Amino acid sequence: MSVLSALLFASAAHAQTAAPSAPAPADARPALVTPAQLRARADALLDAVADQSVSDYRLHGDAAALFANVQSETPLAAPVYVPIDREHVDGKVGTIDGMISTADERIDAYRKRFHVDPPPDVVAAQQKAASLRDEGRASLDKTGRMAENQMGVFKYDPTKLTGGIVELNRRMALIATRIGEAFTFVTFAHEATHARDRENNDLDAKHEIDGEVHAFRVQYLALTTVDPTGMRLVVLQSTLKLRLESHPDDAITAMSLRYVEHLLDLWDTHGEEGKLRAFVEHLGYEDDPDRAAPPPAKPVPAPVRA
Numbered sequence: 286m287s288v289l290s291a292l293l294f295a296s297a298a299h300a301q302t303a304a305p306s307a308p309a310p311a312d313a314r315p316a317l318v319t320p321a322q323l324r325a326r327a328d329a330l331l332d333a334v335a336d337q338s339v340s341d342y343r344l345h346g347d348a349a350a351l352f353a354n355v356q357s358e359t360p361l362a363a364p365v366y367v368p369i370d371r372e373h374v375d376g377k378v379g380t381i382d383g384m385i386s387t388a389d390e391r392i393d394a395y396r397k398r399f400h401v402d403p404p405p406d407v408v409a410a411q412q413k414a415a416s417l418r419d420e421g422r423a424s425l426d427k428t429g430r431m432a433e434n435q436m437g438v439f440k441y442d443p444t445k446l447t448g449g450i451v452e453l454n455r456r457m458a459l460i461a462t463r464i465g466e467a468f469t470f471v472t473f474a475h476e477a478t479h480a481r482d483r484e485n486n487d488l489d490a491k492h493e494i495d496g497e498v499h500a501f502r503v504q505y506l507a508l509t510t511v512d513p514t515g516m517r518l519v520v521l522q523s524t525l526k527l528r529l530e531s532h533p534d535d536a537i538t539a540m541s542l543r544y545v546e547h548l549l550d551l552w553d554t555h556g557e558e559g560k561l562r563a564f565v566e567h568l569g570y571e572d573d574p575d576r577a578a579p580p581p582a583k584p585v586p587a588p589v590r591a
Contacts, residue, residue: 379461384470410474439479463541
């Protein structure tokens with residue numbers, strides 16, 4: 286027998302008699318390590334790097350050990366639980382009274398949550414909306430002539446500072462069945478702001494852009510009052526998209542989705558002057574020195590306005 290044959294024979298014999306390695310326990314889990322432990326190890330490695338007496342060989346070994354352990358260990362940290370904040374939508378048809386009372390509830394909820402009052406302009410817009418309702422100067426459009434993209438309008442006599450009426454697109458009553466009255470109220474707040482501005486001699490047709498920038502700023506503040514994180518608005522958008530995929534002929538859901546996406550565009554301005562002005566101009570508002578009164582709404586499908 287040659288030497289090579291003898292070695293192969295001996296290896297085979299050893300393999301047959303050697304005890305099999307013990308299998309890993311069925312419940313074996315990666316070792317747990319806390320963030321504090323990881324930070325301590327990383328700090329130790331940084332200290333070693335700064336220590337001129339530590340050899341490169343040791344540094345390479347320490348670094349390899351650190352990263353090898355990280356891959357085989359499970360960080361022990363409590364996850365941050367963030368519940369999904371959904372708007373409670375009960376399918377109720379929207380009304381002027383419902384929008385005002387819902388806004389009042391959201392203002393109270395804001396105070397309880399943040400222990401401060403909402404922005405003064407929001408409170409003033411809610412109070413003005415209630416005043417317009419009480420005086421019979423706010424209603425849903427009864428004619429049905431308002432364009433689909435025109436959510437609301439403030440009509441006034443250009444020769445008077447007082448008076449004027451607010452009309453909301455009657456489609457808003459149906460949109461409320463999909464998104465709730467709190468989000469339809471923010472358009473009411475927009476128009477109520479126009480009414481306040483007119484009484485303060487801060488609104489005229491010759492400076493439409495300035496008037497719209499202010500009204501949209503209040504609408505933005507109202508939006509952040511009824512939905513401080515914006516999560517409810519995003520969830521509504523996702524919900525409406527899913528519903529529309531299943532029911533593509535649902536015109537009310539389609540209208541509601543366009544309105545919600547309009548509010549999301551407004552949210553993205555963060556209430557900043559320059560962004561609001563660009564937003565207003567994108568919607569097609571413009572100053573007209575020769576115009577004495579607001580023009581009638583144009584029957585165009587988009588974009589959503591107010």
